[in-house]
Amino acid sequence: MDEIETDKQPVLSKLTALSHAGRLDIFRLLVTAGGEGLNAGEIAVALELRPNTLSQHLTMLSAAHLIRPQREGRNIRYFAEIPAMGELLGFLMQDCCGRSPDICQKALETLKIHK
Known part of the structure; x- marks a missing residue:
């Protein structure tokens, strides 16, 4: 795996x-919380998920940081992890x-997330 692909790995994981x-x-x-x-x-209650299914999902989301x-x-x-979401976006x-960030400046400002 080359250096560029390695840099993409955290993004791909998320x-x-x-x-x-x-x-x-x-x-x-x-x-939202x-x-x-x-x-x-x-x-589990909010999303009507079984404990084993929820556990698998939480494990994967945690592993992706x-x-x-x-x-x-x-x-x-x-x-x-709000900063991780900001990095992904x-x-x-x-x-x-x-x-040309001036073209989409409003969208970028809307997505600005403070750590």
Whole structure:
């Protein structure tokens, strides 16, 4: 694998994780939850997912660094990794508008995510 392909690997990992409807729903739910995050049980109820299915999805999203688990006693709370989402969007848009950012400045400003 050449250097360029290696640089793309984290992006491909994130896109792969988000390419499943269930994982995309989980990620969007956690983005909506913001800094409060949600525990696995809350996610399962909100999205009507079985525990084993939810566990597989959470594992893949965590491996792609799109979500972060935090143990709270017997429970695990999950949080969306907003900076990772910003990096992904930035990568996808870095060459937008024929490298004329003035053309798509409003879209770029809308997507600006602060770490």
